[in-house]
Amino acid sequence: MEDVFISFRRGFPFDEVAEIGKSIEDAKIFVPGYIPPEVGLMDLRGFMYTQEYEQYDVVILPDRNLVSRMARAQRDGMGGAPDQPMKNAVNVLAFAKAMDMLMEPSIAFHELAHHGGSDLAYEELAWFRTADNHDTWEWIEAALGRRSSFSASPQRHLGEDAKRDLSYPLNRWRRNYIVALKIAELELKPLPHIEKALQLLHWLYQDFLLAGPAALFASLYFSPNGSRKRLIKYLRSPDRDRAIEGAKNAAWDITYLSDFAERVLKSEQERRRYIFATSDKSLARVAPLLVNDLYDLDGDAGLAAALGAWWPQGEAKRIVSTLIDYMSRSDAPDRHNNQPAPADFIDRLTECGEECLRSSKL
Numbered sequence: 001m002e003d004v005f006i007s008f009r010r011g012f013p014f015d016e017v018a019e020i021g022k023s024i025e026d027a028k029i030f031v032p033g034y035i036p037p038e039v040g041l042m043d044l045r046g047f048m049y050t051q052e053y054e055q056y057d058v059v060i061l062p063d064r065n066l067v068s069r070m071a072r073a074q075r076d077g078m079g080g081a082p083d084q085p086m087k088n089a090v091n092v093l094a095f096a097k098a099m100d101m102l103m104e105p106s107i108a109f110h111e112l113a114h115h116g117g118s119d120l121a122y123e124e125l126a127w128f129r130t131a132d133n134h135d136t137w138e139w140i141e142a143a144l145g146r147r148s149s150f151s152a153s154p155q156r157h158l159g160e161d162a163k164r165d166l167s168y169p170l171n172r173w174r175r176n177y178i179v180a181l182k183i184a185e186l187e188l189k190p191l192p193h194i195e196k197a198l199q200l201l202h203w204l205y206q207d208f209l210l211a212g213p214a215a216l217f218a219s220l221y222f223s224p225n226g227s228r229k230r231l232i233k234y235l236r237s238p239d240r241d242r243a244i245e246g247a248k249n250a251a252w253d254i255t256y257l258s259d260f261a262e263r264v265l266k267s268e269q270e271r272r273r274y275i276f277a278t279s280d281k282s283l284a285r286v287a288p289l290l291v292n293d294l295y296d297l298d299g300d301a302g303l304a305a306a307l308g309a310w311w312p313q314g315e316a317k318r319i320v321s322t323l324i325d326y327m328s329r330s331d332a333p334d335r336h337n338n339q340p341a342p343a344d345f346i347d348r349l350t351e352c353g354e355e356c357l358r359s360s361k362l
Contacts, residue, residue, distance in 0.1 A: 033264035074131035077149030113166035177251035181353030223310035
């Protein structure tokens, strides 16, 4: 391999940006949708080589918790003693701006609009765009703790003619919500962990859509070592509407994962390198598995080894072999998904899943 000389523009704050990158690395916020270079994921030279020599754009996909804090920091400042989530958000945007990376927060604003309406989402989007276009050095200073607020900057607004209803449910989210409802239904049944996981995989294969992100999310959720309360909150709340909200929030988590997976699949033809950014430790544990090609039958041992952090090794192998077997037979004519579906198929499954969760005995 030939040697490559990497140079940065005159005056580039290399040491400061490298320090911010180290903070991001320590917090385990970035999940790359590609194999990082040998020098390491957060090495500035590696990013420069990717962008300047390989001619790839590097695109950050931040979750809502990060994006909302970026917008809040620009609008209100970071406060006297910012907490770790705020520090994470400021670090990510400062690093992305310094390294000329792109930010794609669309899923985050759809999620916000789902909870608070389009007007709130567009207000926050305006502040996010203000932050993304604000002075980069000020954001670097904020990330290093040298300032807690930003100089005045006009809020950037989207023209009324370009707006659309962000609160309208995404088709992908609607499908993932049905999966989250099914996961919740199975969790409340008195079944062994492995049986819940296998029943979910069978249902995905036979009656719904066989999606890798949803399957891996469920594999973490049902595992003996998983953190269930964080993945679907309020599942056993006496207020069953809170349980429904918990399933809806879990559906957004799955939507971030599925969006990441889809973008990674298209990354080569788009000449883009995608990085999912999240402070959610559960999502950060699942997302790296999506980079593996589940259709590559030689990759089952590696995926089983990864699942081994959550499951006994024998059960991890059983989950992976079942998933790969179903994927190899995804074109089978007896599958529901390979037959004409009624127009109200999604609505009916949603109503059925919500009714099941509301009527579940705790």
